[in-house]
Amino acid sequence: MSGPVKTNALRQLDAAGIPYRTRSYAYDEADPCGETDPEQRERMFKTLVTRGEKRGILVFCIPVDQELDLKKCAAAAGDKRVEMIHLKELLPLTGYVHGGCSPVGMKKRYPTVFDETALLYERIYVSGGQRGLQMELAPQDLIDFVGAGLADIIKT
Numbered sequence: 001m002s003g004p005v006k007t008n009a010l011r012q013l014d015a016a017g018i019p020y021r022t023r024s025y026a027y028d029e030a031d032p033c034g035e036t037d038p039e040q041r042e043r044m045f046k047t048l049v050t051r052g053e054k055r056g057i058l059v060f061c062i063p064v065d066q067e068l069d070l071k072k073c074a075a076a077a078g079d080k081r082v083e084m085i086h087l088k089e090l091l092p093l094t095g096y097v098h099g100g101c102s103p104v105g106m107k108k109r110y111p112t113v114f115d116e117t118a119l120l121y122e123r124i125y126v127s128g129g130q131r132g133l134q135m136e137l138a139p140q141d142l143i144d145f146v147g148a149g150l151a152d153i154i155k156t
Helices: 008-016 070-077 087-094 116-120 139-146
Strands: 021-024 045-052 056-063 082-084 112-115 124-130 133-137 149-151
Touching: 008 124, 008 133, 008 139, 045 070, 045 087, 045 124, 056 070, 070 082, 070 112, 070 149, 112 116, 112 139, 116 139, 116 149, 124 139, 133 139
Parallel strands: 056 112, 112 149
Antiparallel strands: 021 133, 045 056, 045 082, 124 133
16 A cells, blocks of 8 residues: 555555555656656646635645646635745645645644646545655545645646
Protein backbone atom coordinates (compact mmCIF):
# COMPACT_ATOMS: atom_id res chain seq x y z
CA MET A 1 0.00 0.00 0.00
CA SER A 2 2.72 2.47 0.84
CA GLY A 3 6.49 2.79 0.65
CA PRO A 4 9.04 2.91 3.43
CA VAL A 5 8.59 6.62 4.26
CA LYS A 6 5.75 7.45 6.66
CA THR A 7 4.86 11.11 6.74
CA ASN A 8 2.10 12.63 8.86
CA ALA A 9 -0.14 12.68 5.77
CA LEU A 10 0.35 8.95 5.15
CA ARG A 11 -0.11 8.06 8.82
CA GLN A 12 -3.43 9.93 8.87
CA LEU A 13 -4.68 8.12 5.75
CA ASP A 14 -3.59 4.78 7.26
CA ALA A 15 -5.44 5.55 10.49
CA ALA A 16 -8.59 6.45 8.54
CA GLY A 17 -8.35 3.31 6.40
CA ILE A 18 -8.19 5.30 3.17
CA PRO A 19 -6.46 3.36 0.39
CA TYR A 20 -3.61 5.07 -1.45
CA ARG A 21 -0.40 4.37 -3.32
CA THR A 22 2.82 6.33 -3.08
CA ARG A 23 5.20 7.47 -5.76
CA SER A 24 8.74 8.64 -5.03
CA TYR A 25 10.73 10.70 -7.49
CA ALA A 26 13.80 12.95 -7.66
CA TYR A 27 12.55 16.39 -6.64
CA ASP A 28 13.89 19.31 -8.68
CA GLU A 29 12.89 22.92 -7.92
CA ALA A 30 12.87 23.67 -11.67
CA ASP A 31 10.35 20.87 -12.31
CA PRO A 32 8.70 19.89 -9.01
CA CYS A 33 6.79 17.01 -10.64
CA GLY A 34 9.93 15.23 -11.78
CA GLU A 35 9.97 13.19 -14.95
CA THR A 36 6.34 12.28 -15.29
CA ASP A 37 4.35 11.03 -18.23
CA PRO A 38 1.64 13.43 -19.46
CA GLU A 39 -1.21 11.18 -18.30
CA GLN A 40 0.12 11.22 -14.73
CA ARG A 41 0.95 14.92 -14.80
CA GLU A 42 -2.59 15.98 -15.67
CA ARG A 43 -3.80 14.16 -12.53
CA MET A 44 -1.28 15.91 -10.24
CA PHE A 45 -2.60 18.59 -7.92
CA LYS A 46 -0.54 21.12 -5.99
CA THR A 47 -1.50 22.48 -2.60
CA LEU A 48 -1.39 26.27 -2.20
CA VAL A 49 -1.88 28.17 1.03
CA THR A 50 -3.47 31.62 1.12
CA ARG A 51 -4.73 34.12 3.64
CA GLY A 52 -8.26 35.43 3.36
CA GLU A 53 -9.09 38.96 4.45
CA LYS A 54 -11.82 37.72 6.80
CA ARG A 55 -11.47 33.91 6.99
CA GLY A 56 -7.74 33.62 7.67
CA ILE A 57 -5.71 30.71 6.30
CA LEU A 58 -7.29 28.92 3.32
CA VAL A 59 -5.95 25.97 1.33
CA PHE A 60 -6.51 25.40 -2.38
CA CYS A 61 -5.59 22.37 -4.51
CA ILE A 62 -5.29 22.81 -8.25
CA PRO A 63 -3.72 20.96 -11.20
CA VAL A 64 0.07 21.44 -11.16
CA ASP A 65 0.17 23.07 -14.59
CA GLN A 66 -2.52 25.62 -13.74
CA GLU A 67 -2.53 28.95 -11.93
CA LEU A 68 -4.72 29.91 -9.01
CA ASP A 69 -7.34 32.60 -9.68
CA LEU A 70 -7.39 34.56 -6.42
CA LYS A 71 -10.72 36.25 -7.20
CA LYS A 72 -12.39 32.88 -7.81
CA CYS A 73 -10.77 31.58 -4.61
CA ALA A 74 -12.14 34.46 -2.57
CA ALA A 75 -15.63 33.82 -3.95
CA ALA A 76 -15.36 30.07 -3.30
CA ALA A 77 -14.20 30.67 0.28
CA GLY A 78 -16.80 33.34 1.00
CA ASP A 79 -14.16 35.99 1.51
CA LYS A 80 -13.67 39.44 0.01
CA ARG A 81 -10.02 38.94 -0.92
CA VAL A 82 -7.30 36.27 -0.63
CA GLU A 83 -3.56 36.43 -1.19
CA MET A 84 -0.78 33.87 -1.19
CA ILE A 85 1.06 33.56 2.12
CA HIS A 86 4.76 34.36 2.31
CA LEU A 87 6.98 31.33 1.77
CA LYS A 88 8.56 31.76 5.22
CA GLU A 89 5.09 31.24 6.78
CA LEU A 90 4.44 27.87 5.14
CA LEU A 91 6.35 25.62 7.55
CA PRO A 92 5.13 27.29 10.77
CA LEU A 93 1.49 27.27 9.56
CA THR A 94 1.31 23.84 7.96
CA GLY A 95 4.27 21.79 9.15
CA TYR A 96 5.28 21.32 5.52
CA VAL A 97 8.02 22.82 3.34
CA HIS A 98 7.61 24.33 -0.13
CA GLY A 99 7.40 21.48 -2.64
CA GLY A 100 6.12 19.04 -0.01
CA CYS A 101 2.89 20.63 1.19
CA SER A 102 0.01 18.17 1.42
CA PRO A 103 -3.67 18.92 2.01
CA VAL A 104 -3.58 16.06 4.55
CA GLY A 105 -1.91 16.32 7.94
CA MET A 106 -1.31 20.03 8.33
CA LYS A 107 -0.73 21.37 11.84
CA LYS A 108 -4.31 22.65 11.85
CA ARG A 109 -7.31 21.81 9.71
CA TYR A 110 -7.81 24.80 7.44
CA PRO A 111 -10.76 25.38 5.11
CA THR A 112 -9.80 23.64 1.87
CA VAL A 113 -11.14 23.84 -1.69
CA PHE A 114 -10.21 21.58 -4.60
CA ASP A 115 -10.56 22.67 -8.18
CA GLU A 116 -13.62 20.94 -9.59
CA THR A 117 -11.49 19.18 -12.23
CA ALA A 118 -10.28 16.78 -9.51
CA LEU A 119 -13.47 14.78 -9.98
CA LEU A 120 -12.71 14.19 -13.66
CA TYR A 121 -10.25 11.47 -12.62
CA GLU A 122 -10.62 8.13 -10.90
CA ARG A 123 -7.39 8.81 -8.96
CA ILE A 124 -5.31 11.96 -8.45
CA TYR A 125 -1.86 12.69 -7.03
CA VAL A 126 -1.12 15.15 -4.23
CA SER A 127 2.00 15.63 -2.15
CA GLY A 128 2.61 12.90 0.39
CA GLY A 129 4.03 15.42 2.84
CA GLN A 130 7.62 15.76 1.71
CA ARG A 131 9.49 16.74 -1.43
CA GLY A 132 9.71 13.89 -3.91
CA LEU A 133 6.79 11.92 -2.46
CA GLN A 134 3.28 11.83 -3.86
CA MET A 135 0.23 9.88 -2.85
CA GLU A 136 -2.30 8.66 -5.37
CA LEU A 137 -5.87 8.19 -4.23
CA ALA A 138 -9.50 8.61 -5.20
CA PRO A 139 -10.33 12.34 -5.24
CA GLN A 140 -13.64 11.91 -3.44
CA ASP A 141 -11.90 10.00 -0.60
CA LEU A 142 -9.43 12.85 -0.24
CA ILE A 143 -12.06 15.60 -0.46
CA ASP A 144 -14.24 13.87 2.13
CA PHE A 145 -11.30 13.22 4.47
CA VAL A 146 -10.12 16.85 4.57
CA GLY A 147 -13.67 18.23 4.47
CA ALA A 148 -12.95 20.17 1.30
CA GLY A 149 -15.25 22.00 -1.04
CA LEU A 150 -15.17 21.99 -4.84
CA ALA A 151 -15.14 25.04 -7.10
CA ASP A 152 -13.71 26.47 -10.31
CA ILE A 153 -10.58 28.17 -8.88
CA ILE A 154 -8.09 28.19 -11.76
CA LYS A 155 -7.32 30.95 -14.24
CA THR A 156 -8.87 30.47 -17.64
